[in-house]
Amino acid sequence: MQTQPAASHFINGQYVEDTGGEAFDVIYPATGEVIAKMHSATPDIINQALDAARAAQPAWAAMSGTERGRILRRAADMIRERNHDLSILETYDTGKPYQETSVADATSGADALEYFGGLAASLTGEHIALGDGNWVYTIREALGVCVGIGAWNYPTQIACWKGAPALACGNAMVFKPSETTPLSALKMAEILHEAGLPAGLYNVVQGLGDVGAALVVDPRVNKVSLTGSVPTGRKVYAAAAAGMKHVTMELGGKSPLVIFDDANLENAVSGAIMANFYSTGQVCSNGTRVFVQKGIKDAFLKRLSERLDNAVIGDPMDPDTSFGPMVSQRQIDIVDSYIAKGKAEGARLAYGGNRIDQPGFWIQPTVFADVTDDMAIAREEIFGPVMAVLDFEDEAEVMARANDTEFGLAAGVFTNDLTRAHRVAAGFEAGTCYINTYNDAPVEAPFGGVKASGVGRENSKAAIEHYSQVKSVFVRMDDMEAPF
Ligand SMILES: NC(=O)c1ccc[n+]([C@@H]2O[C@H](COP(=O)([O-])OP(=O)(O)OC[C@H]3O[C@@H](n4cnc5c(N)ncnc54)[C@H](O)[C@@H]3O)[C@@H](O)[C@H]2O)c1
Numbered sequence: 001m002q003t004q005p006a007a008s009h010f011i012n013g014q015y016v017e018d019t020g021g022e023a024f025d026v027i028y029p030a031t032g033e034v035i036a037k038m039h040s041a042t043p044d045i046i047n048q049a050l051d052a053a054r055a056a057q058p059a060w061a062a063m064s065g066t067e068r069g070r071i072l073r074r075a076a077d078m079i080r081e082r083n084h085d086l087s088i089l090e091t092y093d094t095g096k097p098y099q100e101t102s103v104a105d106a107t108s109g110a111d112a113l114e115y116f117g118g119l120a121a122s123l124t125g126e127h128i129a130l131g132d133g134n135w136v137y138t139i140r141e142a143l144g145v146c147v148g149i150g151a152w153n154y155p156t157q158i159a160c161w162k163g164a165p166a167l168a169c170g171n172a173m174v175f176k177p178s179e180t181t182p183l184s185a186l187k188m189a190e191i192l193h194e195a196g197l198p199a200g201l202y203n204v205v206q207g208l209g210d211v212g213a214a215l216v217v218d219p220r221v222n223k224v225s226l227t228g229s230v231p232t233g234r235k236v237y238a239a240a241a242a243g244m245k246h247v248t249m250e251l252g253g254k255s256p257l258v259i260f261d262d263a264n265l266e267n268a269v270s271g272a273i274m275a276n277f278y279s280t281g282q283v284c285s286n287g288t289r290v291f292v293q294k295g296i297k298d299a300f301l302k303r304l305s306e307r308l309d310n311a312v313i314g315d316p317m318d319p320d321t322s323f324g325p326m327v328s329q330r331q332i333d334i335v336d337s338y339i340a341k342g343k344a345e346g347a348r349l350a351y352g353g354n355r356i357d358q359p360g361f362w363i364q365p366t367v368f369a370d371v372t373d374d375m376a377i378a379r380e381e382i383f384g385p386v387m388a389v390l391d392f393e394d395e396a397e398v399m400a401r402a403n404d405t406e407f408g409l410a411a412g413v414f415t416n417d418l419t420r421a422h423r424v425a426a427g428f429e430a431g432t433c434y435i436n437t438y439n440d441a442p443v444e445a446p447f448g449g450v451k452a453s454g455v456g457r458e459n460s461k462a463a464i465e466h467y468s469q470v471k472s473v474f475v476r477m478d479d480m481e482a483p484f
């Protein structure tokens with residue numbers, strides 16, 4: 001497959017290059033090979049993208065929602081038709097196994113375009129009756145130019161989760177993918193334009209944090225949506241606030257997964273695997289603090305080890321492979337440092353813990369048992385395949401401990417006690433909660449965090465609130481009065 005794109009950026013409906021921008025390599029995580037060479041956006045490239053977005057947006061907003069939606073839904077169909085090639089590209093970009101990318105990346109992007117394309121025609125205001133026959137109507141308006149900034153773990157999904165609602169509401173988008181995974185957003189831009197999106201409405205510019213920062217402060221930008229870490233979120237939120245811009249912040253987490261001793265063991269182990277090892281542990285909502293009630297602890301750890309032995313670690317392009325490499329040298333070094341901290345702090349290494357000696361960024365799925373709340377591996381987001389198993393005695397105790405964190409992205413519970421399940425879900429300080437399941441993220445449901453994990457919601461009708469604003473128009477039918 002040709003992994004080198006025609007140029008680094010996609011602006012005003014076409015590929016654009018500016019070799020004056022700092023060069024950077026795209027690495028295939030499974031082998032460490034360079035698969036593309038890109039250039040970071042120069043100030044001129046950023047200007048071109050924002051000017052194109054600004055110029056194209058009013059006519060797009062003036063189109064009917066039905067027309068806008070038709071284009072988005074056409075793009076969704078095209079993504080599905082090309083799912084195989086897009087999934088291979090996503091695997092090159094991220095290292096995630098094709099077994100995953102073929103069902104969870106381009107398809108998730110297509111779901112978002114289909115869902116928001118379907119909603120576009122029904123984005124309406126309302127009529128509000130006042131006294132004496134007077135009334136107010138509301139108009140749901142686009143915000144203008146939206147900037148999307150992506151993380152590297154779900155590059156296609158993030159490009160679409162931000163682009164689809166933005167475009168459905170009549171906005172233009174300038175999207176900056178993560179510098180680690182810059183390829184697939186360009187494909188999304190290509191497909192959207194092939195589907196009929198007018199030029200200038202979905203632009204992709206490449207670069208590191210400085211390019212993102214330049215976009216956030218630009219006065220032509222009305223809204224910023226970031227998917228990234230909490231430290232980056234704090235900077236981007238502050239910069240956006242200075243310009244009084246709308247924001248969505250999809251940030252990191254250290255989510256709890258609570259397993260009671262009445263849970264179905266096999267399902268609980270499946271939940272813990274999905275909460276820690278899918279995408280080689282690089283999922284924002286991962287339940288990496290696995291609280292296991294003492295009565296089920298030994299059985300849980302035994303069955304977890306048996307199931308982990310079944311992981312197929314190998315060539316990510318092989319459809320049988322279920323566990324791939326980490327995304328980058330930087331990320332595997334971070335994970336390694338946390339494994340060292342876990343050992344140093346006295347946690348018991350129950351599974352894995354070693355790098356796999358081959359080119360690329362390979363590490364074993366890793367489980368620490370006997371973890372305590374104060375350990376770094378229980379408090380800080382690792383963003384890799386490292387599960388921390390903590391013991392607990394009762395519900396009140398575990399709820400206090402589960403919520404004792406600055407994060408609040410997700411939380412899960414496994415139990416067969418119906419009332420306890422709902423009580424626990426209600427008590428979690430988290431934006432996305434799971435009962436007897438983990439890490440589902442369908443477009444129909446709101447997704448996002450509370451506390452330091454974020455502001456706003458992606459997906460579902462809730463996202464519309466974050467990509468549009470409401471104007472109230474007061475109408476007086478009788479005479480207007482004044483005091484003098
Ligand atoms: N809540 C969610 O939906 C969600 C989803 C995926 C990933 N994440 C989080 O993302 C993190 C991993 O991704 P990452 O390592 O790419 O995160 P990161 O914060 O390092 O980078 C995210 C993006 O922000 C850009 N950036 C960096 N500094 C910036 C600045 N000052 N101004 C503007 N942009 C800037 C980067 O270039 C990148 O595109 C984890 O914390 C993970 O939990 C959250």
Ligand SMILES: O=CCc1c[nH]cn1
Pocket residue numbers: 153154282283284285439440441
């Ligand atoms: O990485 C965060 C978003 C997500 C969660 N599950 C699938 N995608």
